[in-house]
Amino acid sequence: MWRNIRILILLLILLAIALNQYFDRVYSTDWNTPLRVTIYPIDGDGSPVTAQFISKLQHDRFQPLEAFFEREASFRGLPLEHPIQFKSAPQLRDIPPALDRNANVFGIIWWSLRMRYWAWRTPDGLGVAPDIKLFVVYHDPALTPTLAHSVGMQKGLYGVVNVFADQSMIGSNDVITAHELLHTLGASDKYDPRNSQPLNPIGYAEPTKQPLLPQTHAELMGGRIPLTSTKSEIPESLDQVVVGPLTAAEIRWKKP
């Protein structure tokens, strides 16, 4: 009897989680109203360079991101004029749980549960609760020349975005932010994880271009601008990036 009740309770919890994830997925990509994204700046290393950079963050710094999504959504035929609205929360003093580099599959599951709980209990910031929370962690390039991987999680609707606290990197920081945001909406990577080369044709901005290489733009989830069959470069700003047809379909910009 007790055993059956315990199993029933467990099944109800799993059902609640599954339904919650299903509705998150449906509402985050219904595109009836603008998606609300709140960005939480976080100091990743405590260096004076990072602290100063965060203290000087401009209020209008999301303009290139909003303009990018407006341009690309309109090109893909989405009727919503302003698809994504960004807002900044005050700087978070808390740092997201770190994932151990050598973590096995159980370590990753444990980390993702802790991370999801951490994101969920983070205050919503000002006003209405956001649809998506992006934790943007700034690093001083002199202390961290190579950034840890960023993540965008559809389960829990949050992202952890590692970027450089450097004025000259603002454009490429926006590209990483937009890339991780689309992961939270269900877009998949379109590059070869072994060498970071974009996949042809799905990870190319202009797969029918003649000659095919070099390309001049990157597909957002392809991540880089392909120059030769073995070389590609990180875009300097969202002006060099497009959202390809497969990515647009994955985030449901095209109504079925």
Ligand SMILES: [Zn+2]
């Ligand atoms: Zn990715």
